[in-house]
Amino acid sequence: xxxxxxxxxxxxxxxxxxxxxxxxxxxxxxxxxxxxxxxxxxxxxxxxxxxxxxxxxxxxxxxxxxxxxxxxxxxxxxxxxxxxxxxxxxxxxxxxxxxxxxxxxxxxxxxxxxxxxxxxxxxxxxxxxxxxxxxxxxxxxxxxxxxxxxxxxxxxxxxxxxxxxxxxxxxxxxxxxxxxxxxxxxxxxxxxxxxxxxxxxxxxxxxxxxxxxxxxxxxxxxxxxxxxxxxxxxxxxxxxxxxxxxxxxxxxxxxxxxxxxxxxxxxxxxxxxxxxxxxxxxxxxxxxxxxxxxxxxxxxxxxxxxxxxxxxxxxxxxxxxxxxxxxxxxxxxxxxxxxxxxxxxxxxxxxxxxxxxxxxxxxxxxxxxxxxxxxxxxxxxxxxxxxxxxxxxxxxxxxxxxxxxxxxxxxxxxxxxxxxxxxxxxxxxxxxxxxxxxxxxxxxxxxxxxxxxxxxxxxxxxxxxxxxxxxxxxxxxxxxxxx
Amino acid sequence: xxxxxxxxxxxxxxxxxxxxxxxxxxxxxxxxxxxxxxxxxxxxxxxxxxxxxxxxxxxxxxxxxxxxxxxxxxxxxxxxxxxxxxxxxxxxxxxxxxxxxxxxxxxxxxxxxxxxxxxxxxxxxxxxxxxxxxxxxxxxxxxxxxxxxxxxxxxxxxxxxxxxxxxxxxxxxxxxxxxxxxxxxxxxxxxxxxxxxxxxxxxxxxxxxxxxxxxxxxxxx
Numbered sequence: 001x002x003x004x005x006x007x008x009x010x011x012x013x014x015x016x017x018x019x020x021x022x023x024x025x026x027x028x029x030x031x032x033x034x035x036x037x038x039x040x041x042x043x044x045x046x047x048x049x050x051x052x053x054x055x056x057x058x059x060x061x062x063x064x065x066x067x068x069x070x071x072x073x074x075x076x077x078x079x080x081x082x083x084x085x086x087x088x089x090x091x092x093x094x095x096x097x098x099x100x101x102x103x104x105x106x107x108x109x110x111x112x113x114x115x116x117x118x119x120x121x122x123x124x125x126x127x128x129x130x131x132x133x134x135x136x137x138x139x140x141x142x143x144x145x146x147x148x149x150x151x152x153x154x155x156x157x158x159x160x161x162x163x164x165x166x167x168x169x170x171x172x173x174x175x176x177x178x179x180x181x182x183x184x185x186x187x188x189x190x191x192x193x194x195x196x197x198x199x200x201x202x203x204x205x206x207x208x209x210x211x212x213x214x215x216x217x218x219x220x221x222x223x224x225x226x227x228x229x230x231x232x233x234x235x236x237x238x239x240x241x242x243x244x245x246x247x248x249x250x251x252x253x254x255x256x257x258x259x260x261x262x263x264x265x266x267x268x269x270x271x272x273x274x275x276x277x278x279x280x281x282x283x284x285x286x287x288x289x290x291x292x293x294x295x296x297x298x299x300x301x302x303x304x305x306x307x308x309x310x311x312x313x314x315x316x317x318x319x320x321x322x323x324x325x326x327x328x329x330x331x332x333x334x335x336x337x338x339x340x341x342x343x344x345x346x347x348x349x350x351x352x353x354x355x356x357x358x359x360x361x362x363x364x365x366x367x368x369x370x371x372x373x374x375x376x377x378x379x380x381x382x383x384x385x386x387x388x389x390x391x392x393x394x395x396x397x398x399x400x401x402x403x404x405x406x407x408x409x410x411x412x413x414x415x416x417x418x419x420x421x422x423x424x425x426x427x428x429x430x431x432x433x434x435x436x437x438x439x440x441x442x443x444x445x446x447x448x449x450x451x452x453x454x455x456x457x458x459x460x461x462x463x464x465x466x467x468x469x470x471x472x473x474x475x476x477x478x479x480x481x482x483x
Numbered sequence: 484x485x486x487x488x489x490x491x492x493x494x495x496x497x498x499x500x501x502x503x504x505x506x507x508x509x510x511x512x513x514x515x516x517x518x519x520x521x522x523x524x525x526x527x528x529x530x531x532x533x534x535x536x537x538x539x540x541x542x543x544x545x546x547x548x549x550x551x552x553x554x555x556x557x558x559x560x561x562x563x564x565x566x567x568x569x570x571x572x573x574x575x576x577x578x579x580x581x582x583x584x585x586x587x588x589x590x591x592x593x594x595x596x597x598x599x600x601x602x603x604x605x606x607x608x609x610x611x612x613x614x615x616x617x618x619x620x621x622x623x624x625x626x627x628x629x630x631x632x633x634x635x636x637x638x639x640x641x642x643x644x645x646x647x648x649x650x651x652x653x654x655x656x657x658x659x660x661x662x663x664x665x666x667x668x669x670x671x672x673x674x675x676x677x678x679x680x681x682x683x684x685x686x687x688x689x690x691x692x693x694x695x696x697x698x699x700x701x702x703x704x
Contacts, residue, residue, distance in 0.1 A: 064586070065586070065587070066584070066586040066602070067554075067586060067587065067588040067589060067593060067597065067602075070597070070600075070602050074600075098602065102600050102601040102602040103600075103601035106552065106601070106604075107552045107583075107584055107586075107602060107603070108552055108583045108584035109583075
């Protein structure tokens with residue numbers, strides 16, 4: 001049941017429930033205590049009133065002065081009739097001597113014969129008049145009945161009966177209870193407001209996390225950007241865990257994507273190599289046959305033109321296949337600072353023509369154990385591509401350096417970014433968007449880097465597109481290659 | 484206005500002149516002399532009233548008071564004690580046996596209050612006091628009903644000791660008699676609900692003396 005409610009509701013509800021329960025328990029304890037106190041007050045009041053009165057009533061009883069007793073019992077004339085307590089003075093025979101309610105308790109009549117609840121009292125006093133203040137229960141449900149003896153020489157010569165309506169403290173009791181209830185309600189309202197605010201504060205990060213989590217699997221991981229706190233409490237730890245999980249998922253997805261691309265490229269490489277090999281064998285025979293035909297055959301001009309056409313076609317097939325069959329020549333001299341700068345010289349005119357600024361950072365020192373020709377071809381391909389992709393007035397930055405046991409080449413430009421769907425197919429052969437070229441530049445570059453046991457990746461955003469190549473130095477690469 | 488008619492001890496010489504009831508006057512007649520008698524409703528006379536609660540319809544005569552509680556005003560009062568005892572005796576009953584309980588309230592006004600509150604079923608009160616109370620405290624007298632009115636008696640007189648100097652006595656008497664002729668006096672008389680004062684005559688109180696002789700004294704009311 002409560003599981004369906006939001007914490008935003010449950011927190012204030014729990015607070016209110018706890019406070020209400022506490023208030024209820026406290027309220028009941030205080031109410032019971034107040035009830036007992038008020039009842040005790042009533043008895044104390046009756047005792048004080050009674051003992052004060054019997055002092056004055058003694059002489060009246062002794063001198064049989066009914067009028068004096070009456071005036072004492074009824075109190076000041078202005079208050080006559082307002083006193084809720086009934087007071088009856090009885091003589092030693094339990095006849096009414098006087099009372100403040102003469103119509104209910106007629107003078108000189110036995111109390112037992114009055115038509116009142118107190119008529120039961122004489123039975124309870126049958127064993128003699130009490131010698132001290134006593135209360136009597138079960139005389140009347142609505143009255144506290146107290147009896148005070150009127151003593152003369154320590155002997156009871158009469159008694160004053162005080163019959164106090166026991167409900168007299170109810171208005172006071174309800175007043176106290178009402179005030180208490182009102183205070184509790186005010187406190188509960190305040191607690192509800194605080195609880196609402198608190199619940200909201202507690203639940204906000206949870207709701208954020210929950211809505212963020214629900215997006216996993218619905219949207220691409222890179223689109224999920226959540227504002228998460230980094231507190232040290234349980235929720236903070238939850239959020240940190242979620243963030244960690246999101247990162248892991250992202251890494252896994254990107255790794256999977258890279259693997260797919262790399263597997264596709266290597267399958268493509270094997271296919272190309274197989275096809276090329278199958279083409280090359282008959283092709284070589286065909287070229288030899290055509291050459292032989294041209295050199296030794298006698299052909300009319302028509303046939304000769306046709307044979308020449310076949311020869312050019314076969315040459316084109318051989319070139320294309322050769323281009324696809326990238327073969328890094330490993331026997332070249334070791335790469336030096338100058339080899340890199342040569343590339344700069346090669347592209348300088350092209351840069352000027354395209355009005356592109358070339359920023360060149362060549363940090364190579366001495367010669368390193370990598371074949372110069374394939375590395376230079378990789379660098380050249382990348383720089384030319386970058387220049388072509390840059391608008392006039394743009395920049396191309398090139399940085400070459402050794403990092404530990406590898407060579408790092410970065411070529412960046414600030415041209416039009418490459419859309420993500422193109423990046424996946426960027427290194428495939430014949431994949432070109434440019435009008436000129438056949439789209440083998442990056443395929444060749446990729447193949448060379450692969451053969452050098454290196455990695456190439458590309459990052460592209462609105463500001464910058466950057467190709468980054470890392471090639472391990474030959475001491476380790478050579479061993480791998482040999483193996 | 485509370486009529487507290489003190490009976491002073493003239494023999495002690497503490498008091499020379501007093502407004503007292505006809506009963507103590509006749510009882511101590513040899514030691515007292517009459518100064519003036521108030522005129523009430525045109526005559527120097529008043530009555531004793533037997534009153535009961537306005538809700539009590541059962542009591543119509545003295546004999547109906549059997550087993551009832553009864554409020555007297557004062558043992559020294561004619562209208563509040565002497566006459567009711569005499570009247571009961573005339574009916575052939577002894578009051579202290581006839582009543583369930585009789586008691587003194589020590590003033591005529593208290594008799595009215597005792598009857599109104601129900602403390603006493605009936606009571607004997609000075610007619611002049613009751614009539615005066617109907618004017619100043621009608622809420623009190625309206626709770627009571629007059630059952631019987633007694634024959635007329637001499638109104639409670641102003642008396643002086645016999646040792647009082649004649650000239651001074653004459654001055655007091657003249658002041659009382661002339662009261663109704665001055666505005667201040669008239670105002671005072673109005674407050675007292677009286678018409679004025681007359682010199683009066685001792686024979687006014689003969690009927691009181693007759694009752695005093697006839698009533699057998701009893702220690703309990």
